[in-house]
Amino acid sequence: MNGRKWSRFNIVSVTLGFAFLYLPIVLLVIYSFNASRLVTVWAGFSTKWYVALLTDTAMQNAAWVTLRVALISASVATVLGTMAAIALVRYTRFRGRLLFSAMIYAPLVMPDVIIGLSLLLLFVAVGLDRGFFTIVLAHITFSMCFVAVVVQSRLLTFDRSLEEAAMDLGAPPVKTFFLITLPIIMPAVVSGWMLAFTLSLDDLVVASFASGPGATTLPMKIYSQVRLGVTPEINAVCTILIAIVTTGVVIASIVNKRREVRRLRDEQAARRG
Amino acid sequence: MPSLGSIRRSFAPWNDAAAKPYIAFENVTKKFGDFTAVDKLSLAIYEREFFALLGASGCGKSTLLRMLAGFEEPSAGRILLDGQDLAGIPPYRRPVNMMFQSYALFPHMTVEQNIAFGLKQDRMPKAEIAERVASMLKLVRLGEFARRKPHQLSGGQRQRVALARSLAKRPKVLLLDEPLGALDKKLREETQFELMDLQHELGLTFIVVTHDQEEAMTMADRIAIMDKGEVMQVATPADIYEAPATRFVADFVGTVNLFEGKVADMSGDAGRILGADGFGLRVDNLAGAKNGARAWFAVRPEKIAISAVKPADEGLNAIEGEVWDIAYLGDMTIYHVRLEDGRIVRTSSVNSRRASDEQLTWHDRAWISFRPDAGIVLTR
Ligand SMILES: Nc1ncnc2c1ncn2[C@@H]1O[C@H](COP(=O)(O)OP(=O)(O)O)[C@@H](O)[C@H]1O
Ligand SMILES: [Mg+2]
Numbered sequence: 312m313n314g315r316k317w318s319r320f321n322i323v324s325v326t327l328g329f330a331f332l333y334l335p336i337v338l339l340v341i342y343s344f345n346a347s348r349l350v351t352v353w354a355g356f357s358t359k360w361y362v363a364l365l366t367d368t369a370m371q372n373a374a375w376v377t378l379r380v381a382l383i384s385a386s387v388a389t390v391l392g393t394m395a396a397i398a399l400v401r402y403t404r405f406r407g408r409l410l411f412s413a414m415i416y417a418p419l420v421m422p423d424v425i426i427g428l429s430l431l432l433l434f435v436a437v438g439l440d441r442g443f444f445t446i447v448l449a450h451i452t453f454s455m456c457f458v459a460v461v462v463q464s465r466l467l468t469f470d471r472s473l474e475e476a477a478m479d480l481g482a483p484p485v486k487t488f489f490l491i492t493l494p495i496i497m498p499a500v501v502s503g504w505m506l507a508f509t510l511s512l513d514d515l516v517v518a519s520f521a522s523g524p525g526a527t528t529l530p531m532k533i534y535s536q537v538r539l540g541v542t543p544e545i546n547a548v549c550t551i552l553i554a555i556v557t558t559g560v561v562i563a564s565i566v567n568k569r570r571e572v573r574r575l576r577d578e579q580a581a582r583r584g
Numbered sequence: 585m586p587s588l589g590s591i592r593r594s595f596a597p598w599n600d601a602a603a604k605p606y607i608a609f610e611n612v613t614k615k616f617g618d619f620t621a622v623d624k625l626s627l628a629i630y631e632r633e634f635f636a637l638l639g640a641s642g643c644g645k646s647t648l649l650r651m652l653a654g655f656e657e658p659s660a661g662r663i664l665l666d667g668q669d670l671a672g673i674p675p676y677r678r679p680v681n682m683m684f685q686s687y688a689l690f691p692h693m694t695v696e697q698n699i700a701f702g703l704k705q706d707r708m709p710k711a712e713i714a715e716r717v718a719s720m721l722k723l724v725r726l727g728e729f730a731r732r733k734p735h736q737l738s739g740g741q742r743q744r745v746a747l748a749r750s751l752a753k754r755p756k757v758l759l760l761d762e763p764l765g766a767l768d769k770k771l772r773e774e775t776q777f778e779l780m781d782l783q784h785e786l787g788l789t790f791i792v793v794t795h796d797q798e799e800a801m802t803m804a805d806r807i808a809i810m811d812k813g814e815v816m817q818v819a820t821p822a823d824i825y826e827a828p829a830t831r832f833v834a835d836f837v838g839t840v841n842l843f844e845g846k847v848a849d850m851s852g853d854a855g856r857i858l859g860a861d862g863f864g865l866r867v868d869n870l871a872g873a874k875n876g877a878r879a880w881f882a883v884r885p886e887k888i889a890i891s892a893v894k895p896a897d898e899g900l901n902a903i904e905g906e907v908w909d910i911a912y913l914g915d916m917t918i919y920h921v922r923l924e925d926g927r928i929v930r931t932s933s934v935n936s937r938r939a940s941d942e943q944l945t946w947h948d949r950a951w952i953s954f955r956p957d958a959g960i961v962l963t964r
Binding site: 476 | 653677685691736737
């Protein structure tokens with residue numbers, strides 16, 4: 312760190328902070344390999360809970376539902392959120408813009424319970440059968456706001472003269488959007504999609520309100536099982552989830568880092584002529 | 585082949601009453617809210633002309649170009665291109681192309697793809713596009729950089745890509761918004777001549793925006809001097825310099841000494857301009873002025889001679905003063921001479937001999953002198 316020595320205070324606070332964050336996760340991973348059924352008693356290494364998962368169709372179904380919900384809702388939310396962001400940044404003078412932008416931000420601060428409850432009321436009122444479809448709808452509703460915010464902040468720094476140049480060269484507005492604007496803001500759109508995807512994977516509260524008897528997501532399944540007591544099988548499921556998420560994050564950051572390094576190198580080369 | 589200079593000299597459609605302007609701004613006004621960026625402006629630009637818009641930053645030059653390109657609609661007035669009113673025609677249907685101040689290269693496309701972009705929009709056959717792109721790359725000498733992305737290029741190379749991209753469609757009119765602003769001085773001067781050659785070779789109409797008067801003087805057939813959204817004067821570089829219409833123009837382009845006074849003793853075009861100190865300047869180009877009217881005699885520094893003794897010729901205007909400042913620039917020397925009343929007069933003399941024997945130095949008494957036709961009489 313700039314050649315400066317770490318003070319003792321810094322070392323202690325960083326250690327404590329990381330311990331607080333990761334100790335529970337480490338424990339969870341360790342106990343998922345516990346041979347004993349008792350969660351807190353270590354009885355030797357075993358992978359039998361992972362084997363057990365292979366035959367647990369209820370758990371597998373829940374995982375499958377979660378994955379599909381997340382994929383569909385993240386994709387739809389990305390399209391809608393990007394459109395909302397464009398409307399907010401580009402059309403600064405339409406009627407009701409203030410209300411619209413306030414409404415975009417509201418779900419970010421609204422407690423999940425309220426979102427879930429209000430959606431439930433809506434679904435009941437319009438007579439929609441609750442199940443897979445309503446969970447997807449609910450997730451689209453709240454994750455699209457996050458996408459809108461991410462894409463909006465990218466659009467604010469977007470150089471409009473690029474679009475003008477494209478139009479000047481003969482591209483009509485829609486074509487300009489797909490050939491110029493979208494490719495350039497794509498990293499933000501992808502971030503928005505990943506955010507929406509993780510939000511959907513995570514969600515327990517809204518899904519519980521919006522789902523019906525037919526559809527159970529993985530968080531709902533885990534939660535309902537834990538109420539009967541934590542089992543090593545649940546630990547195993549969670550460990551797999553952690554592994555997937557970690558892999559995703561690591562890959563994303565490596566890709567980003569690579570791109571950044573290449574860009575810096577190119578720019579230096581360009582400056583040298 | 586005739587030289588560029590001789591063709592230039594014979595090219596003057598603006599003096600030809602029968603010539604039709606190719607681009608015409610007619611009483612164009614552009615308002616942003618309450619702010620008037622362009623104010624009842626009229627301009628006529630001719631085919632194959634290299635036209636420069638010169639003015640301080642914020643005077644509305646870019647706005648004028650953007651209205652021609654179609655990014656802004658005039659609040660009032662008309663813009664005609666080849667006799668056709670451009671109102672309501674979107675930018676992607678106008679036969680003009682623009683080179684942007686920031687270059688606006690598409691960062692996710694290679695040099696080649698950038699140049700081909702406009703051609704693809706026209707649905708040009710692939711083979712023809714490839715051919716045209718290759719010829720554009722050759723024109724701007726970037727052949728070996730075809731596969732690079734914009735961030736892998738230096739500033740000068742980016743500028744040339746932007747130029748190639750805007751020329752690829754062979755537009756009738758090319759608009760250039762401060763095209764050389766981001767280049768360093770040496771590269772800028774080289775590129776100025778390249779642009780002139782290119783414009784002549786391709787036979788296009790160029791409208792270039794700049795705030796650099798030297799750049800405008802070098803490149804343009806005619807210059808429009810703009811101030812606060814209005815055109816102050818449109819003329820050839822020589823006329824702008826030697827016959828400015830107003831004090832603003834005289835002062836904006838180059839350096840000028842202004843002697844203020846009242847017109848007196850008129851006989852024909854000759855007469856005097858009587859200063860407040862009672863000193864009368866002899867001038868012989870008073871056409872249009874009236875006895876007693878307020879006027880300024882504008883004289884460029886290089887037209888004023890400086891000497892240690894009063895010149896013998898009685899026909900000259902000669903004023904005594906004190907050498908206040910000297911700037912030796914190698915090829916020439918600039919003197920600031922302070923007159924009795926405290927005014928500073930700037931003169932510049934070319935150092936045609938090495939180390940002149942008649943050396944003036946700080947606080948020497950000196951005489952400045954100039955002929956009655958050395959300057960121009962301004963009434964505005
Ligand atoms: N879209 C806009 N909204 C409000 N004001 C603008 C806009 N575009 C330009 N202006 C103002 O109009 C004036 C002229 O701008 P511009 O034409 O860019 O000047 P320049 O001569 O430097 O190119 C400036 O004062 C600028 O602030
Ligand atoms: Mg400008």
